[in-house]
Amino acid sequence: xxxxxxxxTGIDDVSLPPGSHVCAFYxxxxxxxxxxxxxxxxxxxxxxxxxxxxxxxxxxxxLELLPSRAELSPLSAEPPLPRTGAPGLPGRQLDxxxxxxxxxxxxxxxxxxxxxxxxxxxxKAEVEGYSFCRLAGEMTxxxxxxxxxxxxxxxxxxxxxxxxxSAAIVLCLYDLDQFSGEVxxxxxxxxxxxxxxxxxxxxxxxxGPDEFLSSALG
Numbered sequence: 001x002x003x004x005x006x007x008x009t010g011i012d013d014v015s016l017p018p019g020s021h022v023c024a025f026y027x028x029x030x031x032x033x034x035x036x037x038x039x040x041x042x043x044x045x046x047x048x049x050x051x052x053x054x055x056x057x058x059x060x061x062x063l064e065l066l067p068s069r070a071e072l073s074p075l076s077a078e079p080p081l082p083r084t085g086a087p088g089l090p091g092r093q094l095d096x097x098x099x100x101x102x103x104x105x106x107x108x109x110x111x112x113x114x115x116x117x118x119x120x121x122x123x124k125a126e127v128e129g130y131s132f133c134r135l136a137g138e139m140t141x142x143x144x145x146x147x148x149x150x151x152x153x154x155x156x157x158x159x160x161x162x163x164x165x166s167a168a169i170v171l172c173l174y175d176l177d178q179f180s181g182e183v184x185x186x187x188x189x190x191x192x193x194x195x196x197x198x199x200x201x202x203x204x205x206x207x208g209p210d211e212f213l214s215s216a217l218g
Contacts, residue, residue, distance in 0.1 A: 007132065007169060010042025011035060012198035018132070021163045022200070023156075023191035024171045025184075032138065032173060033059055037066065039136060039171060040094065044068050049130035050094040051121055053102050053137045060096045068093040095121075099141035109141075109148030111155040118162050118170075126167075133168040140178055152183070156190035157212040171195070 006015035016022065026032050036052065040063060043050045047069045054060050102117060103109055118135065125133050142152045156172065163170050174187060189207045193200055207215070 007046075007134075008042060009134075009169070009171075010038040010040075011195070014195065014198065014200045016169045016193070016200075018167050018169065019164050020169045020193060021160050021191055022169070022171050022193045022195050023187060023203075024173050024195040025176050026173060027175065027177050029056065029059070032056075032175065033062060035171070035173065036063060036136060036138075039134065041066055043134040044093060046132075047093075047130075049125035049128070049133040051097075051125075051133065051135050052095070053097045053099060055099055055138045055140045057098065059138075060098060063094065063096050066094065103137070103141045104144070104146060108146055109151065109155075111148075111151050111158060114155060115158055115162055118159070122162075122166055122168060131167060133166075135168055135170040136173065137170075138173045140175060143178060153186040153190055154213060156187060157207075157209045160190070160192070160209050 006017050008015045024035060026035055036054065036059065040050045040052060044066055052060075052063060054063070103114060105113070121135075122133055139152070142149045159170070159172075172187075172191065174184065176184070179187075188194060188203060188205055189212060192203055192206045194203050195201075
């Protein structure tokens with residue numbers, strides 16, 4: 001499950017160190033929902049602050065039904081030890097958003113605004129008393145014909161500056177049935193780790209933000 005230096009994701013036997021930024025590939029809605037339910041179910045059981053952005057109202061409703069640690073029944077499967085102290089911390093343990101209020105707020109995508117969104121939510125969770133966060137974003141919003149979506153790869157690269165060294169892990173979910181090979185190649189370069197079919201791979205093609213953005217500008 002968890003160790004001193006890693007956090008169990010809830011997905012098979014995959015554990016991650018704090019600060020991890022992972023590209024999670026899947027195929028189809030059922031696989032997406034399975035990943036998210038396992039990931040956030042484990043987080044809620046452990047007492048983590050959980051923040052999710054999904055591109056499906058049905059999936060959002062499904063995640064909202066996941067029990068928080070305070071709601072777990074004594075008959076539930078024994079969860080990992082909490083990382084936050086007693087239940088009943090201020091604020092909701094799970095926040096679920098749609099792209100229209102986050103990635104595409106105002107009818108366009110702005111890298112700076114989304115990086116600020118994540119940074120502010122990490123600070124807010126700490127103020128509320130949470131010692132660890134798990135974040136996830138379903139990225140199919142970037143397939144829409146809207147201003148700014150062409151900056152997706154640059155955003156993913158810059159997100160490493162927010163997550164690195166933080167008491168958090170983040171999954172960025174990409175449906176291989178919807179994204180082109182060209183997009184996938186660029187996205188892979190911006191994530192230090194890749195998750196495919198429950199297997200976590202240290203990404204040899206990862207390029208740090210400074211190098212990636214320099215090459216993009218060049």
